[in-house]
Amino acid sequence: MTDASSRQPLIEIAGVSKHYGEGETRVDALRDVNLTMHRGEVVALLGPSGSGKTTLLNIIGCIIDPTEGRVTLDGERVYDDRWLRRDLRKLRLDKIGFIFQFHNLLPFLNATDNVALVLRLAGRTAAEAQARAVELLDYLEIGHRKDAMPALLSGGEAQRVAIARALANSPRIILADEPTAALDSKRAGIVMDLMRKLAAEQDACIVAVTHDEKIYDRFDQLFHLRDGVLDH
Amino acid sequence: MNLAYRDVRHNLFRFVLTCLGLSLLMAVVLAMIGIYNGLVADALNIVKAPQADLWVVEADTQGPFAEASKIPGGTRDAVIRLHGVSEAGSITYQTVEADHAGETLRLYVIGFEPGRPGGPQTIAEGRGITQTHFELVADRETGLVVGDRIRLGRNSFAVVGLVEDTMNSGGDPAAFVTLSDAQTLQSQLAPPAQRVQVARGAGLLESADTVAAVIARLEPTADPEDVARTVRQWKHLGALTQAEQEAILLGSVVDRAKRQIGLFLAILLTVSAVVIALIIYTMTMEKLKQIATLKLIGAPDRTIVALIVQQSVALGMVGWSFGLILILLVKDAFPRRVVLEPVNAAALAGIILVVCIAASGLGVRAALKVDPATAIGG
Numbered sequence: 345m346t347d348a349s350s351r352q353p354l355i356e357i358a359g360v361s362k363h364y365g366e367g368e369t370r371v372d373a374l375r376d377v378n379l380t381m382h383r384g385e386v387v388a389l390l391g392p393s394g395s396g397k398t399t400l401l402n403i404i405g406c407i408i409d410p411t412e413g414r415v416t417l418d419g420e421r422v423y424d425d426r427w428l429r430r431d432l433r434k435l436r437l438d439k440i441g442f443i444f445q446f447h448n449l450l451p452f453l454n455a456t457d458n459v460a461l462v463l464r465l466a467g468r469t470a471a472e473a474q475a476r477a478v479e480l481l482d483y484l485e486i487g488h489r490k491d492a493m494p495a496l497l498s499g500g501e502a503q504r505v506a507i508a509r510a511l512a513n514s515p516r517i518i519l520a521d522e523p524t525a526a527l528d529s530k531r532a533g534i535v536m537d538l539m540r541k542l543a544a545e546q547d548a549c550i551v552a553v554t555h556d557e558k559i560y561d562r563f564d565q566l567f568h569l570r571d572g573v574l575d576h
Numbered sequence: 577m578n579l580a581y582r583d584v585r586h587n588l589f590r591f592v593l594t595c596l597g598l599s600l601l602m603a604v605v606l607a608m609i610g611i612y613n614g615l616v617a618d619a620l621n622i623v624k625a626p627q628a629d630l631w632v633v634e635a636d637t638q639g640p641f642a643e644a645s646k647i648p649g650g651t652r653d654a655v656i657r658l659h660g661v662s663e664a665g666s667i668t669y670q671t672v673e674a675d676h677a678g679e680t681l682r683l684y685v686i687g688f689e690p691g692r693p694g695g696p697q698t699i700a701e702g703r704g705i706t707q708t709h710f711e712l713v714a715d716r717e718t719g720l721v722v723g724d725r726i727r728l729g730r731n732s733f734a735v736v737g738l739v740e741d742t743m744n745s746g747g748d749p750a751a752f753v754t755l756s757d758a759q760t761l762q763s764q765l766a767p768p769a770q771r772v773q774v775a776r777g778a779g780l781l782e783s784a785d786t787v788a789a790v791i792a793r794l795e796p797t798a799d800p801e802d803v804a805r806t807v808r809q810w811k812h813l814g815a816l817t818q819a820e821q822e823a824i825l826l827g828s829v830v831d832r833a834k835r836q837i838g839l840f841l842a843i844l845l846t847v848s849a850v851v852i853a854l855i856i857y858t859m860t861m862e863k864l865k866q867i868a869t870l871k872l873i874g875a876p877d878r879t880i881v882a883l884i885v886q887q888s889v890a891l892g893m894v895g896w897s898f899g900l901i902l903i904l905l906v907k908d909a910f911p912r913r914v915v916l917e918p919v920n921a922a923a924l925a926g927i928i929l930v931v932c933i934a935a936s937g938l939g940v941r942a943a944l945k946v947d948p949a950t951a952i953g954g
Contacts, residue, residue, distance in 0.1 A: 398952065407872065407949045437874025448869045448951055450579075452586035457577060464577050465875050473577075493586075509873070521952040 353416075354516060354549045355381040355404060360413030362399055362572075373399040374410070374572045381565070383516075386536075386543050386550045388560065391569035397553045398521070400569065404551060405440055405519045406432040418516045437466055441510030441548075445522035447502040449494040455481060455505045456490045462512040480508040484538065500531040507535070511542060518542070520552040529558050536562040579879065580886035583863075594855055595894040601851065602899025603906075605844045605924060610907060610914030612837040617915045619745035619825050622684075623818070626667065626694045628791035629800050631816040632807050639816050640669050640788035641745070642828045647813060649759075649785035652689075658806055660798025665692030666787035668758045671748055676726050681718060684748040685728070687758020693791050696752050702737030709757055713737040715749035729764035731757070745830055747912045759785065845927060853935035856888045860939035864946050871948035880943050888936035892928040 362374040374396045381387050389397045402408045403415060409423045416422070418439055422432065436442075449458045459477035464470065481487045486504040494502055503523065510518050523539070524532035536559045543550045552563070560566060568575040584591045623641065632655050634645040649666055656664040668687035673680055688694035690705050696713050702722035705711045712733040714720045724735040733753065742750040753761070794803060800817040807815035816824065826834075860867070867880055900921055907914040 398949075401952065402949050405872070405952075407947075407952075433871065433874050433876065436872065442872055442952065444869075444952055448865070450866050450869065452579070452583040453577075457582070461577060462873055465873070465879065470577065519952075 352383060353380045354383050354385075354418055355379075355551070356414075356416040357400075357404070358414040358416075360400075360403060360410045360415060362396075362403065362408070362410050372572050374403070374569075377413070377569075377572075377574045379567055379574060381549045381551060383547045383549055384543050385564045386540050386552070386562065387565040387567060388563040389551065389553045389567050389569060390555075390560075394571075395569040396572040397569050399572075401519055401521060401551065401553050404517070405442065406436050437462070437513065439516050441513070441515035441518040443503075443506050443510045443518065443520040443523045443552075445525045447494070447499075447506035447526075449497075449502055449505055449509070451494050454491050454493050455486065455497065455508075458494070458505055459508045459512050462509055466513050476512065477508070480511055481505065484508050499526050500534070503527060503531075503535055504538075507538065507542075511546065514546060516548050518548055518550045520550060520554075522554055522556075523552055524554065524556050524559055532556060532559055533562075578886070579883045580890065583883065584887060584890060591891070591894075595891060595898055598848070598851065598855075598891060598895030599898030599902060601844065601848050602896050602924070602928070603902040605841060605848065606899055606903040606916060606921065607907070607910070607914060608837055608841050608844065609920045609924065610903065610916045611910070611912055612834060613915035613917065613920065614913035615745060615747075615833055615837075616826065616830055617741070618743040618747065618913055619830050620822060621741055622744050622750065623821055623825055625697055625742060626665075626688075626791045627697065627793065628693060628821075629794040629798075629818055630661075630792040630803055630807070631818070631821050632664075632790040632792060633788070633814050633816060635808075635810075635812050635814045637814060638824050638828065639814075639821055640667075641821070641825050645788050646786045647788075647790065649755075649787050651787070651813065652692075652790045654810075655790045655792050655807070658792075658803060660794050660803045661792045662795050663693050663793040664790055665689045665694040666755055666790050667694040668755060668762065668788045669744075670758070670762055671744075671746075672728055672751075672761065674726055674728050676720065676724070681720075681726070682748045683714070683718065683728075683751040684744040684746075685758060685761065686750055686752050687755040687761075687787075688752060689755045693793055696737070696739045696742070698739065699737045700740045702735070704737055705752065705754060706736075708754060710734060711736045711753070713739060713752040715742045715751070716740050717743065717749040718751065728753075729761045731760070733757075741913070743913065745825070745833075755787065759787075845931065848928070849931045849935050852888065852892060852932055853938050855891065856884065856932075856936045856939040857942065859887065860884055860942050864942070865951060867943050867946050868948050868951035871946065872951045877944060881940050884939045884943055885933060885936045888932040888939070889929060892932035893925070896925055896928050 357377055357379045360374055360377045363370055363372045365371055389400060391397050403410050406422055456477045459480055460473035463473035463476055478490055481490050484504045486501055489501055524535055539550050631639050633639045634647050637643050637645045639645055652664050652666045655661060666689055670685050672683050672685045705713055710731055710733050712735050714735055716738050720735045722735055725732050804815035804817055807813050870880055
């Protein structure tokens with residue numbers, strides 16, 4: 345396990361609550377959640393369906409704003425009045441990488457272009473983006489499938505391409521939604537080992553929502569959520 | 577990296593199929609424009625063919641194309657003596673049905689005086705009329721060929737030449753005969769009731785030497801308005817300049833067809849806009865998850881808007897191109913002349929461009945409302 349205490353906090357969630365609706369229809373998705381995650385850590389958000397895991401992931405990912413509380417990402421406080429939607433999108437582009445349960449690769453781009461797209465959006469030239477994308481695919485041992493369209497990739501291959509895309513812009517934070525749910529246990533283990541390696545090498549924090557008990561031992565910290573409340 | 581192009585390339589078959597469907601609509605739009613142009617061109621060809629400066633017609637009438645005009649045949653001699661007139665010729669127009677090769681042929685028979693204004697300008701095949709009687713120069717659309725014989729009234733005419741693109745506003749191809757033959761034909765085809773009256777000796781026997789109009793060419797220095805004013809001083813005659821004649825034809829004869837086709841065009845363009853909007857909306861709805869992913873990984877709105885608008889414009893432009901090719905391939909098979917000018921095609925391209933951009937608004941609105949959380953199932 346990583347010695348988190350010696351590292352600088354990368355994600356700080358302080359007193360975060362999120363509710364939907366008002367009055368009788370009010371649903372409290374999160375209640376006074378406090379947690380800190382550090383560079384190089386791989387942490388899991390656990391809990392049954394409806395416990396608030398995805399809501400917390402969305403708040404960390406600058407997708408939805410909390411009703412109350414403070415969120416600080418890489419030393420920068422987000423969700424105060426000065427943030428506009430386009431700023432949050434730019435923040436996501438610069439600092440956050442996403443890995444999805446079903447990889448969510450764009451079906452009309454090949455593996456290399458799916459990865460290169462993030463770099464192009466970040467303002468890199470086509471040549472730079474292509475070179476970096478191929479480099480990442482090679483690093484994830486999927487370089488031989490760089491020209492393949494997503495429909496022709498296996499589940500494991502597609503997930504590696506998705507990881508390469510998440511890493512393309514060297515983000516500080518990588519958020520993963522059930523990253524191993526669509527994989528068998530062997531491939532799930534490989535993906536988790538890969539994520540741990542990446543967290544260490546890139547000095548990034550990986551936050552994963554998962555139900556997969558087989559991989560619990562691969563995380564540095566486990567955060568349990570129940571009815572929107574964090575059990576430590 | 578152009579996402580619209582990549583998406584189209586990925587779904588090429590479906591895109592091409594959609595474009596083909598749209599192109600049929602475009603082809604219909606272009607056909608309607610072409611038919612209208614053909615209508616105007618045919619109508620104006622007949623008026624322009626004699627290369628007249630002035631039309632002398634029956635007083636208080638709008639000339640031989642808009643309503644019946646009948647003036648004495650001798651009017652030409654009076655007109656030619658007017659100051660400023662260099663040439664004049666009498667002319668008649670009548671629509672005749674004749675049997676030929678087992679089919680009924682509708683002809684727009686033009687009687688003219690050989691050697692004077694009013695005859696065919698360019699002979700495409702064969703020769704012009706050289707005999708005083710029973711020779712005919714026909715438009716190629718009649719289906720007649722040089723050497724054919726056709727019965728008009730009680731006489732048989734030899735086809736000695738062919739012309740092209742000479743029809744009236746109703747689409748009836750022209751047949752030129754000498755003025756005297758046309759006058760004879762007119763009396764032979766007069767309504768039976770009139771012939772009965774004539775046979776009974778009732779009423780005055782109308783002179784056969786009447787013409788529909790006298791067309792005049794003026795000296796280069798002559799003012800058509802001045803000459804027309806002089807003609808109008810004769811109480812039984814009216815005069816129209818070439819410009820007035822064309823305006824009357826377009827205003828009265830072609831105007832209703834123009835409005836009819838114009839309305840139909842507006843409906844077709846509206847249908848095209850709705851179809852494009854629905855196609856783009858459907859294409860966008862199918863891509864909502866991908867759009868959510870794009871938003872999530874940080875793509876700005878302009879990237880997403882460009883994806884939708886570029887596809888919409890590509891759809892419209894490819895549909896327009898296919899439609900244009902289609903109509904150019906089949907236009908000669910239409911019973912009426914279809915005239916497509918480059919400016920028409922360009923104008924439609926401009927309209928389609930605007931329609932596509934407007935139609936993509938629905939898709940853009942749906943795309944911009946997509947929550948990026950959708951991409952992670954939240």
